[in-house]
Amino acid sequence: MKNKNFEFLITGGGIAGLMMAFHLRKAGKSFLVIDNKLAQSSSKIAAGMYNPISGKRMSVNWKAEELLAQLHKDFIEMESLLGANYLVHSNILQAFGNVKESNDFMARLDYPAFKQYVNVESTIDCALKNEFGLFEVIGSGWVKTAEWINAFQDFLKNEGNFLQEHYNWEQIENCGENWQWKDYQFEKIICCEGSQFGQNPYFNWLPFKLCKGQVLLIDCKDLNEKYILKRGVYLVHQYDTIYKVGASYEWDFENAEPTEAGRETLIEKVKQMIKLPFEVIDHLAGIRPTTRDRAAILGQHPTVSNLYVFNGLGTKGMLQAPFLAAHLCNHLLTGERLHKEINLQRFHQFYVSSHSNTKV
Ligand SMILES: Cc1cc2nc3c(=O)[nH]c(=O)nc-3n(C[C@H](O)[C@H](O)[C@H](O)COP(=O)(O)OP(=O)(O)OC[C@H]3O[C@@H](n4cnc5c(N)ncnc54)[C@H](O)[C@@H]3O)c2cc1C
Structure with missing residues (x-):
């Protein structure tokens, strides 16, 4: 019978989700990536260029x-x-x-x-x-971003770590210690949903x-x-x-x-x-x-401790994703502090304001 218990669920298999999978795999962790293989995803359209100098001011x-x-x-x-x-x-x-x-x-x-x-x-x-x-x-x-994405998704699928499906947040149940989706169970979720972040009720308050x-x-x-x-x-x-x-x-x-x-x-x-x-x-x-501040957003949800986000790669997904995925992986596995420039905590006030009258 197929294993349906994983330490991590990675929602979204674009540049962010796949680099996260790469680092968790290296660390020997069990995980499942779910992605609907949208042909027009940002990661597949991207030229995949990386450039240490960026912006009009060339910094x-x-x-x-x-x-x-x-x-x-x-x-x-x-x-x-x-x-x-x-x-x-x-x-x-x-x-x-x-x-x-x-x-x-x-x-x-x-x-x-x-x-x-x-x-x-x-x-x-x-x-x-x-x-x-x-x-x-x-x-x-x-x-060669689209080629790499297809090849790595296939590789993960052969290992039993990738599922091509469209998930719906209403079907993902928070059971306290773990998460349940269909008959799968996960200890933690890392949300890597790119421009689809608006469908995620836990992180839609972030200023993407x-x-x-x-x-x-x-x-x-x-x-x-x-x-x-x-x-x-x-x-x-x-x-x-x-x-x-x-x-x-x-x-x-x-x-x-x-x-x-x-x-x-x-x-x-x-x-x-x-x-x-x-x-x-x-x-x-x-x-x-x-x-809003042109920097990625990584980190733990303010009140749901087994839920994380890795998103906001903006125009520089390819340059940033490997380093940030390794950094988030270290944070998850060793407790290494996240750099303040990319830490979700810099937007804590947004959470407070958007939840002042509601409970999540
Ligand atoms: C025209 C263009 C050119 C670009 N050029 C470059 C470039 O040259 N260099 C560079 O570094 N960056 C470039 N970028 C930016 C780069 O594409 C992004 O930074 C990067 O792709 C973001 O990756 P991501 O994984 O966060 O998001 P995405 O690529 O959006 O991946 C998210 C994935 O999650 C899936 N998903 C979301 N919700 C669900 C759901 N409910 N069920 C199942 N699957 C779901 C989506 O289908 C998608 O596959 C470009 C972007 C564009 C649009």
Whole structure:
């Protein structure tokens, strides 16, 4: 008979849930991931790019060095487990959009933490329009995210640790010491539901913000596939002469479907970015789970002690998830304190306000 008692239930098998599963598995813990394998999940639409430098102000990411080290370490192990390669080391060639951007960048070179990730004297020949100059980001790359997700979900399924199903929170019963779903029992739940957090009655008070993103797949000959190109949007090689272009950032939207306006905007940006002709072969959209302060949210529910959240990866799921999953795993198994920047406790007041008249 199949084992139906697990230490952990992981709700959601995107980047967050799967990295959590990877670390619990390594620690020898028993767990079950439930995921409905939504084709349009954020994790599957993502270009999977990781970049230690982010944002318009081009700042070095929080704990960039540790995040990159954990990402590389985990994918070396993951690739040996799955017998295929998913992580592609690929420097970014980034062109400035105007003189101000170039000047701001030069001023940042005074900071050694920033300078270690850039090469200002890049002489790579590429099709990027760069009348204001360009620089190279060192240490960046991308993960073949959709391929990895499918392969790792299949791997976990073969081990009896993955179930393709749509769960409903009304069916998940809190029995005090443990949780019951159908005829399964779990000691703890880790909620990794991405943009579907709103269906979760225990964590829907957290200040998540949804951000829709649209991407194109284009066919473009003669591009240098070794580099990720960036100028307003990015271009990441996928296979043969196919590249992913992304992405839009939409805070106000009606649904998760790709739109004609989104497609036109991306096409225009590619024309401003490269000198080569291209053909659009697909157009996709997904919804990012972001947060009010742009940092992920991890930790224990304020009153339900065997319930945890790992969400809010925002625009940087791939860079952050391995480190944060390892960190949450250590917290769960050894009691290591969570970093305050990502700890759910920073939003405790939201819980107090939203529950001042109700009981959960
Ligand atoms: C257009 C676009 C481009 C992006 N590009 C990048 C990029 O280049 N690099 C990068 O790092 N990040 C990128 N991102 C962001 C990245 O995709 C997210 O940070 C990351 O995927 C979030 O992962 P997650 O596991 O938290 O959420 P999700 O990917 O949403 O995963 C949650 C999973 O839970 C499942 N689920 C939820 N509720 C239920 C239920 N009731 N029953 C069953 N299953 C359920 C969902 O179906 C889903 O599979 C991009 C996002 C978009 C939209």
